[in-house]
Amino acid sequence: MPGHECTFGYPNHPPEPAVLFNSLTFVAFFAIVLAFHNLPVAWRTKKIFLLLASYVFYAAWSPPFVLLLWLSTLVDWHVAKALFRASTQTRRRLLLFVSVAVNLGVLGYFKYGGFLLENFVALMALIGVDYQPAAPSIILPVGISFYTFQTMAYTMDVYLRRAEPTRSVLDFALFVTFFPQLVAGPIVRPTHLIPQFAKPRRASAQQLLWGLGLMTLGLFQKVVVADGMLAHASDTVFGATGAVPFIDAWLGTLAFAGQIFSDFAGYSTTAIGAALCLGFSLPNNFRFPYAAIGFSDFWRRWHISLSTWLRDYLYIPLGGNRKGPARTYVNLMITMLLGGLWHGAAWTFIVWGGLHGLYLMAERFLQRRFGDPERTTGLAHQIFVGIVTYFLVQITWVFFRAPDFTTAWSLITSMFGFASGATPVLATVHMIQVVVVTVSMLAVHAYMRSRTLEEVVGRAHWAVVGVVWAAMLFALVITQGSGSSFIYFQF
Amino acid sequence: MMHTDGTDRTIPTLAYARAGALMLLLVVVAIGAWEINWRARGYNPMVADSPAFWAIQRRAATAAEDPVVIVGSSRALFDINLEVWERLDGRRPIQLSLEGTSGLLGLKHLAEDPEFSGTVIVGVTPPLYFTGFAFRGNVFEHYESETPSEWVGKQLSMPLESVFAFIEFENLPLFELLQDIPMPNRAGVNPPHMEIRKLSESDFSRNTWMWPHVEEDSTYREGSRAIWLHTLEQMAPPPGTPPADPEPMIEETIAHVAAIRERGGDVVFIRAPSAGPWREVEAGGFPREKYWDLLMQRVDAGGVHFEDHPELMGLDLPEWSHLSRDSAVRYTEAIHPLIREALWR
Numbered sequence: 001m002p003g004h005e006c007t008f009g010y011p012n013h014p015p016e017p018a019v020l021f022n023s024l025t026f027v028a029f030f031a032i033v034l035a036f037h038n039l040p041v042a043w044r045t046k047k048i049f050l051l052l053a054s055y056v057f058y059a060a061w062s063p064p065f066v067l068l069l070w071l072s073t074l075v076d077w078h079v080a081k082a083l084f085r086a087s088t089q090t091r092r093r094l095l096l097f098v099s100v101a102v103n104l105g106v107l108g109y110f111k112y113g114g115f116l117l118e119n120f121v122a123l124m125a126l127i128g129v130d131y132q133p134a135a136p137s138i139i140l141p142v143g144i145s146f147y148t149f150q151t152m153a154y155t156m157d158v159y160l161r162r163a164e165p166t167r168s169v170l171d172f173a174l175f176v177t178f179f180p181q182l183v184a185g186p187i188v189r190p191t192h193l194i195p196q197f198a199k200p201r202r203a204s205a206q207q208l209l210w211g212l213g214l215m216t217l218g219l220f221q222k223v224v225v226a227d228g229m230l231a232h233a234s235d236t237v238f239g240a241t242g243a244v245p246f247i248d249a250w251l252g253t254l255a256f257a258g259q260i261f262s263d264f265a266g267y268s269t270t271a272i273g274a275a276l277c278l279g280f281s282l283p284n285n286f287r288f289p290y291a292a293i294g295f296s297d298f299w300r301r302w303h304i305s306l307s308t309w310l311r312d313y314l315y316i317p318l319g320g321n322r323k324g325p326a327r328t329y330v331n332l333m334i335t336m337l338l339g340g341l342w343h344g345a346a347w348t349f350i351v352w353g354g355l356h357g358l359y360l361m362a363e364r365f366l367q368r369r370f371g372d373p374e375r376t377t378g379l380a381h382q383i384f385v386g387i388v389t390y391f392l393v394q395i396t397w398v399f400f401r402a403p404d405f406t407t408a409w410s411l412i413t414s415m416f417g418f419a420s421g422a423t424p425v426l427a428t429v430h431m432i433q434v435v436v437v438t439v440s441m442l443a444v445h446a447y448m449r450s451r452t453l454e455e456v457v458g459r460a461h462w463a464v465v466g467v468v469w470a471a472m473l474f475a476l477v478i479t480q481g482s483g484s485s486f487i488y489f490q491f
Numbered sequence: 492m493m494h495t496d497g498t499d500r501t502i503p504t505l506a507y508a509r510a511g512a513l514m515l516l517l518v519v520v521a522i523g524a525w526e527i528n529w530r531a532r533g534y535n536p537m538v539a540d541s542p543a544f545w546a547i548q549r550r551a552a553t554a555a556e557d558p559v560v561i562v563g564s565s566r567a568l569f570d571i572n573l574e575v576w577e578r579l580d581g582r583r584p585i586q587l588s589l590e591g592t593s594g595l596l597g598l599k600h601l602a603e604d605p606e607f608s609g610t611v612i613v614g615v616t617p618p619l620y621f622t623g624f625a626f627r628g629n630v631f632e633h634y635e636s637e638t639p640s641e642w643v644g645k646q647l648s649m650p651l652e653s654v655f656a657f658i659e660f661e662n663l664p665l666f667e668l669l670q671d672i673p674m675p676n677r678a679g680v681n682p683p684h685m686e687i688r689k690l691s692e693s694d695f696s697r698n699t700w701m702w703p704h705v706e707e708d709s710t711y712r713e714g715s716r717a718i719w720l721h722t723l724e725q726m727a728p729p730p731g732t733p734p735a736d737p738e739p740m741i742e743e744t745i746a747h748v749a750a751i752r753e754r755g756g757d758v759v760f761i762r763a764p765s766a767g768p769w770r771e772v773e774a775g776g777f778p779r780e781k782y783w784d785l786l787m788q789r790v791d792a793g794g795v796h797f798e799d800h801p802e803l804m805g806l807d808l809p810e811w812s813h814l815s816r817d818s819a820v821r822y823t824e825a826i827h828p829l830i831r832e833a834l835w836r
Contacts, residue, residue: 025647060638206507228664272500429683430683454503463509
């Protein structure tokens with residue numbers, strides 16, 4: 001008998017937090033940084049302290065991987081300077097190649113090494129070669145996809161003559177390493193952040209309090225909504241060993257849709273709030289994406305810093321929509337496939353990107369025939385397109401979340417009502433939580449579609465803001481976050 | 492109603508000081524009320540026995556000179572009272588037992604640590620020990636890979652845990668509590684939260700005892716028994732399943748005992764009392780002569796089985812698996828000389 005002596009009273013012990021925003025370590029770290037940042041010391045000293053604090057923030061997870069940050073910083077600092085001075089196009093191209101090769105090489109090794117090897121072995125097997133390499137044990141450095149894209153953007157801006165390299169290595173290092181957005185974005189553009197390091201910045205009382213409010217909101221989204229209310233249903237459905245019924249498949253997928261939004265938007269909001277408390281501005285990364293009307297609209301609202309990065313450094317250099325309809329469709333698909341691959345080294349992510357590519361292509365085709373639903377049609381049509389968008393996005397989340405194609409296909413089958421021998425897995429309490437969160441989230445996104453949080457809060461009475469803020473903070477405290485990592489850290 | 496702050500972020504115009512003050516006031520009141528509520532229900536400020544806390548104790552075991560270390564499952568955790576042992580022995584044992592986890596894993600962890608040298612008391616709960624079951628096996632992984640920030644997090648958390656009763660990561664998070672709302676589930680779906688809210692309390696040395704409610708509240712006690720019955724039913728192997736083979740575990744034990752002996756340490760095994768359906772299941776699935784007795788014959792170490800000593804019998808096990816707090820005191824007083832004798836043999 002597989003014994004189990006003391007099951008009750010001891011559910012799975014949660015992992016201890018790393019320097020996550022949702023950890024006491026971060027609270028203490030941030031308090032120290034904030035206090036020092038407000039001391040009457042020279043701006044340069046403050047920046048050096050911020051840089052050191054950012055390295056400590058990163059090293060507290062995985063000290064050796066700070067070396068990779070330094071490598072990325074040094075390479076792009078020197079390459080960009082040399083690029084700016086280079087007189088021939090050949091030399092400029094060579095320098096750009098060095099930057100891209102180093103950044104993508106590091107990313108490729110750590111993120112895609114195992115995936116490439118696995119597929120190579122499968123390919124060999126297909127042609128009858130039994131190749132058995134040693135199992136790779138590569139650890140994915142946290143945030144590598146984010147900071148490599150940020151440093152590459154710096155070099156590419158110089159190459160494309162969109163910007164000049166900064167003269168301060170300290171400012172550049174701080175741009176690469178600035179802790180609020182280091183490990184999960186937003187992927188900040190050098191032209192946005194580096195100029196902010198030039199002059200002394202300190203948050204006003206209003207900025208500080210608004211920043212703290214944003215941090216509370218972000219952590220509420222992560223700890224209460226994503227982890228507390230949705231993670232269980234999502235994990236249960238996507239971890240089910242057999243087929244699940246229609247209702248479970250849909251609720252599990254809707255739970256994941258809410259979870260990944262709350263988790264990632266929560267991180268971004270916290271990062272924006274933390275930066276604001278220090279007097280810095282980070283760009284918005286989400287704008288209520290589940291109220292999107294169409295897929296172009298969705299990508300203007302979801303992970304904005306990545307989608308604009310892909311647009312500016314991949315889609316447009318590929319030719320964008322300037323080379324005719326056929327080439328536009330190809331460019332869209334390449335961009336979305338690589339966007340999918342950016343999220344993870346698995347074919348399921350590539351399918352996720354491919355589906356979005358297909359959606360964007362179909363939308364572009366339909367828009368050419370019938371016009372943009374956002375601009376040209378009535379409310380009912382907009383709602384209809386919004387619902388179709390939301391529905392089709394759910395299908396993509398199945399591939400994004402499923403550990404393999406078997407699970408993904410099983411869930412898709414269930415979602416279209418074709419599952420046989422399905423066994424229910426979701427408890428009533430979890431079903432209710434998913435429904436409540438999904439309906440509330442859709443209502444909020446629909447209401448906020450054409451508004452900003454700042455507008456809504458600016459119009460509210462201070463007492464209402466105080467009560468909502470208190471409710472979020474209290475819910476955060478009594479939810480006692482398990483310290484689980486933000487989902488996007490793994491990307 | 493808005494202004495920009497000089498960058499591209501907009502700051503809403505608001506009476507921030509008032510809103511912030513109201514927020515603080517409400518949060519303090521709400522947390523106070525929440526704390527009072529849980530204290531009134533019998534919860535006290537106690538350590539959160541997380542993997543990071545276990546890692547602190549584990550490091551202490553390596554650092555200490557000739558320590559007594561207890562490994563095992565929850566019976567070794569509940570049943571040996573560290574205060575009593577310290578009074579009798581002069582040394583306070585380091586408690587490394589883990590709920591629902593084979594004591595063999597704890598023994599292995601110490602045996603494979605070349606820096607560790609001391610006396611190890613190994614609790615043997617046959618259904619766990621001879622199957623290698625590890626409900627809390629994650630602590631070993633955590634110990635090996637703990638990051639600096641995880642260590643800092645626990646250091647910062649412990650002062651709060653010593654003040655607030657509601658900080659109970661296992662039992663009192665909001666969405667754990669919501670799962671207890673009684674509501675019907677579809678056929679085939681298990682209730683999400685089978686667990687009774689709480690069985691034990693631990694202090695900051697992992698000295699652990701039965702939560703008074705289990706002993707004093709008959710409804711709560713019956714609830715915990717009902718859950719054991721459900722657990723035993725669910726854990727029962729399908730008919731015709733061959734019994735667990737003790738040989739691999741015994742071989743492993745022999746090697747670990749030898750490793751600890753080589754470094755000047757010693758090992759003793761204990762089989763703690765059980766009662767009711769638990770004892771029946773253990774006697775049926777893991778009969779003493781085929782498991783415990785075989786272990787004792789093969790391993791070069793002493794052992795204390797509660798059935799061999801009248802002073803270890805007749806104790807109170809309110810939910811059949813663990814001793815009541817008073818019985819744990821009596822059990823510790825009674826087993827201390829037996830363990831010493833087994834070590835000196």
